[in-house]
Amino acid sequence: MDLELSDEQKWLSEAVETLLSREAEDGRLWARLVEFGVLSVGGDERLGAVELCLIARALGAHLAPVPYIGSAAVRFAAPHLAEALGEDAVALAVLEPGASWGAAPACTLAHTITGRKVAVEHAQSVARLAVVAAAEHGPVLAVIDATAVSSVAQPAFDPTAPMYAVELDGAAVVAGPFGGGAIRRMTTIGTLLAAAEAVGAAGRMLDDARRYAAERRQFGRTIGSFQALRHLLADMYVRQASSWSSVLYAAAAVDEDADEAPRTVSIAKAYVSRSAREVAHGAMQVFGGIAVTAEHPAHRFLRRIVVRERQFGDAAHHERELGRALAEAAELEPVS
Amino acid sequence: MEALRAWQARCYRAGYVGRAWPLEFGGGGRPPVEQIIVDQELAAAGAPEFANVVGLDVLGPSLLRFGTDEQRRRYIPAILAAADIWCQGFSEPDAGSDLASLRTHAEDRGDHFVLSGQKTWVSWGQFARWCGVLARTHAAGPKHRGISMLIVDMRSPGVELRPMTQITGHAEFCELFLDDVVVPRANLLGELGDGWKIAMHTLGHERGTAALPRQVKLRTWLDRALRVASERSLDGRRLIDDPGAQAALARALIGVEVLRHHAYRTVGEFVRGGAVGPDSSSVKLLMAEAEQRLAATVLEVLGPTLDHAEPEAVDEDDFWYETYLYSRAASVYGGTQQIQRNIIADRVLALPQE
Numbered sequence: 001m002d003l004e005l006s007d008e009q010k011w012l013s014e015a016v017e018t019l020l021s022r023e024a025e026d027g028r029l030w031a032r033l034v035e036f037g038v039l040s041v042g043g044d045e046r047l048g049a050v051e052l053c054l055i056a057r058a059l060g061a062h063l064a065p066v067p068y069i070g071s072a073a074v075r076f077a078a079p080h081l082a083e084a085l086g087e088d089a090v091a092l093a094v095l096e097p098g099a100s101w102g103a104a105p106a107c108t109l110a111h112t113i114t115g116r117k118v119a120v121e122h123a124q125s126v127a128r129l130a131v132v133a134a135a136e137h138g139p140v141l142a143v144i145d146a147t148a149v150s151s152v153a154q155p156a157f158d159p160t161a162p163m164y165a166v167e168l169d170g171a172a173v174v175a176g177p178f179g180g181g182a183i184r185r186m187t188t189i190g191t192l193l194a195a196a197e198a199v200g201a202a203g204r205m206l207d208d209a210r211r212y213a214a215e216r217r218q219f220g221r222t223i224g225s226f227q228a229l230r231h232l233l234a235d236m237y238v239r240q241a242s243s244w245s246s247v248l249y250a251a252a253a254v255d256e257d258a259d260e261a262p263r264t265v266s267i268a269k270a271y272v273s274r275s276a277r278e279v280a281h282g283a284m285q286v287f288g289g290i291a292v293t294a295e296h297p298a299h300r301f302l303r304r305i306v307v308r309e310r311q312f313g314d315a316a317h318h319e320r321e322l323g324r325a326l327a328e329a330a331e332l333e334p335v336s
Numbered sequence: 337m338e339a340l341r342a343w344q345a346r347c348y349r350a351g352y353v354g355r356a357w358p359l360e361f362g363g364g365g366r367p368p369v370e371q372i373i374v375d376q377e378l379a380a381a382g383a384p385e386f387a388n389v390v391g392l393d394v395l396g397p398s399l400l401r402f403g404t405d406e407q408r409r410r411y412i413p414a415i416l417a418a419a420d421i422w423c424q425g426f427s428e429p430d431a432g433s434d435l436a437s438l439r440t441h442a443e444d445r446g447d448h449f450v451l452s453g454q455k456t457w458v459s460w461g462q463f464a465r466w467c468g469v470l471a472r473t474h475a476a477g478p479k480h481r482g483i484s485m486l487i488v489d490m491r492s493p494g495v496e497l498r499p500m501t502q503i504t505g506h507a508e509f510c511e512l513f514l515d516d517v518v519v520p521r522a523n524l525l526g527e528l529g530d531g532w533k534i535a536m537h538t539l540g541h542e543r544g545t546a547a548l549p550r551q552v553k554l555r556t557w558l559d560r561a562l563r564v565a566s567e568r569s570l571d572g573r574r575l576i577d578d579p580g581a582q583a584a585l586a587r588a589l590i591g592v593e594v595l596r597h598h599a600y601r602t603v604g605e606f607v608r609g610g611a612v613g614p615d616s617s618s619v620k621l622l623m624a625e626a627e628q629r630l631a632a633t634v635l636e637v638l639g640p641t642l643d644h645a646e647p648e649a650v651d652e653d654d655f656w657y658e659t660y661l662y663s664r665a666a667s668v669y670g671g672t673q674q675i676q677r678n679i680i681a682d683r684v685l686a687l688p689q690e
Contacts, residue, residue, distance in 0.1 A: 003601040210685050225688040230681035237680055238618045242598040249597035267593050270586070322589060323582025330562035330576055 003248050005050075012047075013054045020062040030066045034087050038068065041075035042082060049189060049254040052076065053196040053247055060200025063304055065160035067091055067122035069193045069311075074130040077141060077186035078178045084143075085175070088127035091146070092190060093117035093166055101313040102187070102321075109133040109142055109177060112170040119311070123151045123164035128175075131168065132183055140177035141186060148172060158303035188265050191312040192250055195272040198308040199243050201301045202276035206240050208297075209233065209283035229286060236282040239275040246271050263325065270318035273309040280305050337463050340387035344418035352378070353386065354416040357400065362413035372548050372603070379552035390459055391415035391422035393546065395468040398485070398538045402526040411466065411487070423464035425455035425488070425512050426535060433675050435470070436480040436532060440514060442471035444528075449473070449486060451494075451517040457669075461497050461510035464490050469514070470531045483531035487523040488514070503661045543616040543670055547599040547623050554592045554630055557659065561585065561634045564652060568641045581637045588633045591626035598622055614683035617676040624666035624673060631656075631663035 005013070019036055020029075038055050040046045047055075052072050059068055070092040075082045095118050096106055107115025113133050120129065128143050148171040151164040176182075210233055213224030223229055250264035258264075280302045284291040291298035309315070347353050355371040357363025364370075386392055396415045399408055414420040431438040440453025451471055461467070467488045474482030488495070494517040499507040526534050562585065565575040575581055599622075602615040634656050635642070645653050667673045681687045 002604070003597075004604050210687070214687060222688045225690050227678075227690055230685075230687050230690070231674065231677040233685055233687065234677035234680040235621075237685060238621050241615070241618055242594050242622055245598035245601040246594045248601060264593070264597075267590050271590050271594050316583070319583045319586040319590070320579065321586075323579070323584075323586035326562055326585055326589060327566070327576045327582050330566040 003245070003252060005054075009050060009054060012051055013058065016055050016058045017061075020058055020064060029064060030089065033064075033066060033068070039071055039075060039082075039087065041072055042079040047072075049076070049192060049251040050248065052189065052193060053251045056193040056196035057200035057203070057244070057247075060197035060202075060304065060308070061204040063160050063201065063300055067126050069190055069197070070121060070126070070130065072193060073186050073190040074141075074143070076189040077130075077182045078176070081143065081175055081178075085128065089122070089125070090128045090130050090143070091120050091123045091126045092186070093120045093123075093129045093131040093168075094187075095119045097165075101311075101317060105132045105134045105139050107131060107133040107168060109135040109140060109173070112172055113142060113144060113168045114170055115168050117166045117168070118154065119163045120151065120166045121161055121163055123149075123166055124153075124162070129166070130186070131171075133177075135177060138180055139183055140179060141182045142173045142177040143175035144168070144171040145174055158300075158307045160300070161304065161307050184262075187312065188254060188262060191265050191269045192247060192254065194308040194311040195243075195269045196247050196251075198272050198276040198305050199240070199247055201304045201308070202243070202279040203240055205280050205283035205298065205301050206233075206236050209236070209286040213286050223286075232282050232285065236279045240279050243268075243272045243275045243279075263322070266318040266322050269313060270315045270322065273315035273318070276305045277302075277309060337387060340384055341418045341421070343384060344386040344388055347378075347386070348416050348418070353392065354396070354412075357396070357412065357416065361400070361408050362416050372545065375549035376552045379549040380556060382556060386418065387460075387463070388415055388418045388421050390424050390464075391420070391466075393542050394424055394538050395422045395466075397541050398468065398525065398534050401537060402485075402530065402534050406522075407487070407525065414465075420465040421460055421463045423458050423461045423467045423490075423510075423512075425458055425467045425469035425514075427457045428454060429456055433672055435535070436483065438470055438472060438483065440469065440471045442473050442484065442486060442519065444473060447521050449519045449521065449524075451486060451488065451514050451519050453514050455512040455514070456500075456509075458497070458510045458512045459508055461490075461512055462499055462507075466490065467512065468525070470535055473528055473531075480532040481529055483535075484528050485525040485531040485534045486519050487525055488517060488519055489523075492517045492519070494518075503664070504658045539671060540616050543620045545603065546670075547595060547619045548603060550623055551592055551596045551599065551626070554595070554626055557630060557634075558585070558589060558592060561588075561630075561637065561656075565637055568638065570639065570641060575637055575639070575641065578637075584633045584637060588626075588630040591622075591629045595619070595622045595626045614679055617671075617679040617684075620670060621673055621676050627666045628663045631660040635660050 019032060067089045071090045073092060074090045095101060097116055097118055107113060113131055123146065126146050129146055130141055130143050132139055132141055149166045149168050151166045154163045154165055156162050213229055213233060214222060216223045246268040250268040253261040253264045284298050287298055290296050344353060351364055352374045355364035355366045355374055356368040359365035396412060399411055415422060426435060428438050428440060440455065442449040442451045467490055469486045469488045470483055471486055472482050473484040494515040496513040498511045500509045500511060501507050502509065565581060568575050599619050602619055638656060642653050
């Protein structure tokens with residue numbers, strides 16, 4: 001598998017980066033991103049998993065407060081939807097109270113959808129919700145209007161990614177429902193984009209910590225010259241670089257529709273979940289006391305990393321799944 | 337050893353050795369990616385290592401890059417066919433990680449050098465015909481500038497070897513004693529004082545390309561561990577059915593897979609014909625981590641079943657004990673983890689020097 005980025009992919013990455021650097025603190029950021037084309041998902045000429053990950057990584061590095069993961073994931077899941085949705089932002093309504101990621105939904109679809117969802121990100125600023133619900137022949141993905149539900153803000157660990165508890169009481173389906181294949185695709189790309197955002201946020205912390213270590217002086221020396229910190233930063237770099245490798249590899253596998261794609265996505269999510277936090281913790285250690293103050297940006301990146309870590313399953317969740325799959329595969333091997 | 341030699345010779349005739357080395361010196365003249373593919377396939381099939389691993393991975397590439405045409409013609413074909421086994425004389429008892437402080441000394445006598453000193457960790461030295469020795473040829477100036485690389489005939493008078501038994505019980509390494517060994521000037525590799533440059537190029541090459549076949553090997557070990565864990569039971573439950581064991585094995589799998597993904601991304605540069613960059617150090621760090629985690633995890637998963645071995649049926653247990661013990665070398669050989677971190681801190685992160 002060739003993991004070298006094409007010229008177009010490099011250009012995309014730089015263009016999004018430039019846009020985000022310029023549009024910081026601007027309320028029009030989401031509109032500018034949409035105008036730029038970050039929602040042109042699927043199809044031959046459009047953005048694939050690798051491109052979406054490049055965009056998500058940049059959004060993470062800038063802590064962009066935009067409903068990107070949901071909007072991109074639902075378009076990736078069901079390509080016909082792209083037309084129907086136009087430029088609408090979409091929030092994913094997947095997780096339910098008392099259940100884990102990937103559990104069978106208790107929400108039901110019988111003409112309309114009824115049930116309760118939690119951790120619906122940006123629910124109050126999007127036009128639509130994509131809901132996973134139980135239908136007659138198994139779980140489906142269906143799109144409803146955001147105005148068709150009542151939502152209440154949940155405690156916001158990362159205020160730039162606000163989460164809501166959503167009550168569905170006979171919400172009308174405006175697009176779909178789509179079968180299990182769409183849910184699988186939505187989950188695959190959503191998992192990967194959550195990981196890519198975390199890599200972006202962690203990468204930013206590594207860069208900032210590196211720069212700080214090269215400037216800050218104590219004991220009459222630049223602290224980056226102390227081996228204890230040089231080695232800490234080197235380890236952070238290895239985690240960061242290999243995290244990106246695992247995301248990129250999984251994204252390429254998804255684009256090629258390889259058999260190993262779901263497994264590599266799980267591997268990337270499990271690895272990034274642990275690694276991004278390790279990088280964030282390392283960076284805060286390099287910054288020292290200043291990173292424990294509210295005005296220092298470190299905690300804002302850490303918060304985003306923690307939120308993305310849990311979304312679509314944390315490291316322990318994916319390790320359990322991978323472990324179970326290993327055990328099942330061992331079952332199939334002839335016993336020698 | 338003879339079987340390993342014959343195996344390499346047979347693979348060479350089949351075109352599986354030195355596939356990317358120049359045609360004119362007996363190589364295959366193919367793109368580097370083909371050798372990587374072949375090496376991965378050999379590892380997947382559980383094939384033994386080639387007898388001349390040091391010649392193929394370390395000194396052969398140095399000869400190709402820094403040798404004269406005459407040296408290449410003389411040594412390369414014999415390296416490929418395993419006719420002459422090579423070893424490396426780099427480390428010394430008092431020059432390990434601080435390799436540049438080495439004290440083995442070569443006195444320049446015009447048409448020859450007189451070489452004296454002691455080398456250690458000389459892999460396969462007892463079978464070698466040639467040894468690439470780093471020796472000090474200038475006492476003055478910065479210590480890494482005064483080092484040269486000499487090709488030493490192991491049959492020369494004054495060469496003495498003493499095998500060292502490793503913790504696994506095998507004697508893969510030797511100590512090498514050099515006592516006024518005469519080395520013809522024609523056996524100088526590169527220019528006088530080029531030794532450090534050659535050694536660094538060589539070690540980077542080894543780090544950068546060894547990971548891909550290694551991760552395949554680790555994957556075969558993981559598959560073997562899964563098989564054993566599904567065959568053995570404890571308290572009436574198969575080991576593999578323990579959720580704790582499953583998660584631990586999943587973490588070992590993640591280590592091996594991420595190594596593969598990261599090596600694919602960083603080796604890309606090498607495959608496209610460029611040089612191996614400082615990111616080979618991040619690959620080396622991940623490689624040692626993956627191997628050590630895997631080996632330790634398997635002992636944990638097998639747990640008390642290791643103590644249940646029947647007197648006659650210990651082969652499988654021996655394999656895992658040996659794999660575990662040898663895995664401790666992974667964070668030391670080819671430059672310790674600490675040296676790799678220094679390289680990253682200097683060359684990737686551009687942090688101030690200590």
